[in-house]
Amino acid sequence: MSLSDKDKSAVKALWSKIGPKADEIGAEAFGRMLTVYPQTKTYFAHWADLSPGGPQVKKHGKVIMGAVGEAVSKIDDLVGGLAALSELHAFKLRVDPANFKILAHNVIVVIGMLFPGDFTPEVHMSVDKFFQNLALALAERYR
């Protein structure tokens, strides 16, 4: 389900609105994921504090959303643009790709919470497709 020009425009337009709040969205989404899907905590067993408002969670949420922003700017070639990140996830982090969908769901929930007027069903569809393609690009180097 590759991204049409309409999808790309929708994602970029939404990002221009939500981008300024990327850090907040990232922290909130990541924290929610750890709470709502506790199995995801297994990847962060080495962290002292996994509480949603905690400093490590906030910092990592910021890192994640920063990467999402980068992906938006590289939307025309996600596989090429995210090659290094894919290598990192494939060989070092080894996060099961099923979790990409879980994180995407939580980002979508937070976008819905913070920008209900902008997150129309059509924009929701394009964003869902974007995250699906992002996940595929991230999983590119896994095997």
Add this chain to the structure above:
Amino acid sequence: MVEWTAEERAAIQGVFNKLDYESVGRESLTRCLVVYPWTRRYFGGFGNLFNAEAIMANPKVAAHGIVVLQGLEKALKNMDDIKNTYASLSEFHSVKLQVDPVNFQLLSDCLTVVIATRLRTEFTPDVQAAWQKFLAVVVSALSRQYH
């Protein structure tokens, strides 16, 4: 049997108290049909589902949204035995409607997103966790009678 804490029960009831069935039902089903367009396969008799505007304005979509939420209310009222409460509904979806159970999760996710847009910061991580646990039990119960 599923165990529910007092906090979880309160959270789930709290979400239901704030639900406008007509508005939330309509938008959840609309989102499902727009975000996952292949789900339209199950609604051949609904008339015009060709684009987001048509789906949003479709009276059969609106009516069905309410039906779905009324079904969920049944689960709420029988939280300690959703499995058996939904036995005939599951059989109905399997034998009569022939819906692939994957779709239950798709609609479930859309419903969660719509609730997030309505409740906003009241939809805290703990409320979301309880709500999604409730939906997971519902989805599981609905998927049981597939043979």
